Amino acid sequence: MTHGTLIWKNLTRYRLRFFLTTFAIFIAFFLFGILQSFDKALDAGAQLAADDRLVVSNRINFTQPLPIAYVDRIRSMDGVLHATHQSWLGSYYQEQRNFIFGFAVDPESFLAVYQDDVVLPAEQIDAFIKDRRGVLVGADTAETYGWALGDLVPISSNIWQRADGSKVWDVVIKGIFKSSRDELPANGLYMHYDYLNEARTFGKDFTGTVALTTTDPALNDQVAQAIDFRFQNSAYATETRTEAAFNRSFVDQLGNIGLIISSVVGAALFTILIIVGNTMALSIRERTSEIGVMKALGFRASTVFSMVLGEAFGLAFFGGLIGTITAWGLVEIARNIPGFPFVLGFPTSVWLQAFGLMVVLGVLTGLFPAWNAYRLKLSTAFARV
Incomplete structure (x- = not known):
C-alpha cells in the first residue's frame, strides 16, 4: 500500500x-x-484600449448627445489624426433578449479610427461604404445568428423610432469583420449614421460620442484639454478622456x-x-x-x-x-x-x-x-x- x-x-x-x-x-x-x-x-x-485613442462625450453624462458639427471641428484641431462619431442603437434581433452591441457610424472615418481593431477584406469595406443600408457585423455575432454576406436583416431598436412608427431598421450585411487580437470580441454591429439620422423621429444631427486618434500618444493630454477648452462655454460642453478611462467609466457605474x-x-x-x-x-x-x-x-x-x-x-x-x-x-x-x-x-x-x-x-x-x-x-x- x-x-x-x-x-x-x-x-x-x-x-x-x-x-x-x-x-x-x-x-x-x-x-x-x-x-x-x-x-x-x-x-x-480598459486593458485593450488603444494608447492613441481619445473619446469625447457630453460633460453631463456620456448618455447625453453632442452636435454632429463637433466632429469636423475636432478633426481640424492640432494633434488630431482621425476623428469619427458613434451613436448607440440599443439594438436587438427579433427579441429583446437577443441584444446586440450596435452603433450608427460614419463608415469611412470609423474605419480610419479603428483600422487596427477591425479586420475584413477590402471588397467588403467598399461594399459597406457604398450601401447606405449596409452594416458591418462581428464574426461572433454572425455565427450566433447564422448570418451571411448579403442577408437582409431586421434590426430593432429600443431607442430610435422611424417616421412611420416602426422601430425596425432593415439592413444588409455587407461585411463580417474579425478582431485583430484574440482578446478583442467580434460581436458588434455598425450601420450608417445617415440612414439612421434621416429616418429617426428625434435626435437629428446629434451623435453620442466622438472618437479620435492623436498623432502621438504623448499629445493625449494636450489634445484633450484643447478640445474641452474649445467647447467649455457651449450648450454641450465636453469631457475628453482616453479610451481606457472612458471604458472604465462604464464599469464605475456599477x-x-x-x-x-x-x-x-x-x-x-x-x-x-x-x-x-x-x-x-x-x-x-x-x-x-x-x-x-x-x-x-x-x-x-x-x-x-x-x-x-x-x-x-x-x-x-x-x-x-x-x-x-x-x-x-x-x-x-x-x-x-x-x-x-x-x-x-x-x-x-x-x-x-x-x-x-x-x-x-x-x-x-x-x-x-x-x-x-x-x-x-x-x-x-x-x-x-
Missing part, C-alpha cells in the same frame, strides 16, 4: 464529512472562478467591482479555512493512536508529517479543482448565449490564481495538524487510547 493510498483512505474514511468539506471548498472556488471571470470581462475594455469581488471571495475562503482547518485538526486528534502505531511500526516522523499535510492538500485540490472546472464550464456556456451582455473569458491568470489559493489553503489547514503529528510521542499517543 502506497503513501498516496493511505492518504486517500484517511480522507474518505468518513464519507459524509469528506463530501461536506469538499462541497464547501467547491463552492468557494466556484465563486472565485465566476467572479474573477466577470471582473476580467468588465475590465477588458460601483467598485474589484472590492466587491475581493470581499465575497475573501469571506468565502476565510470561512472555508476555518471549516477545513477544524476538520483536519479533529481528524488527526481522532487518529492519535493510529499515528502512534505507525511510528511504532517504523514510519518516520517526517513521513507522518508529509502524509497529514498531503491530506490537507488533497482536500484543497480535490474540491478546488472541481469548483474551478465547473466555473470554467459555466463561463464557456455563457459565452455562447445569444445576446449575452458580457464577453466572458477564463484566462490563464484565473487558473494560476486558483492553483495558488489551493496551495495556500492546503498549507494553512494542514501545517498545524501535520506539525502536531510530527511531534507526537509514542507515550502520549498510547496514553490516549
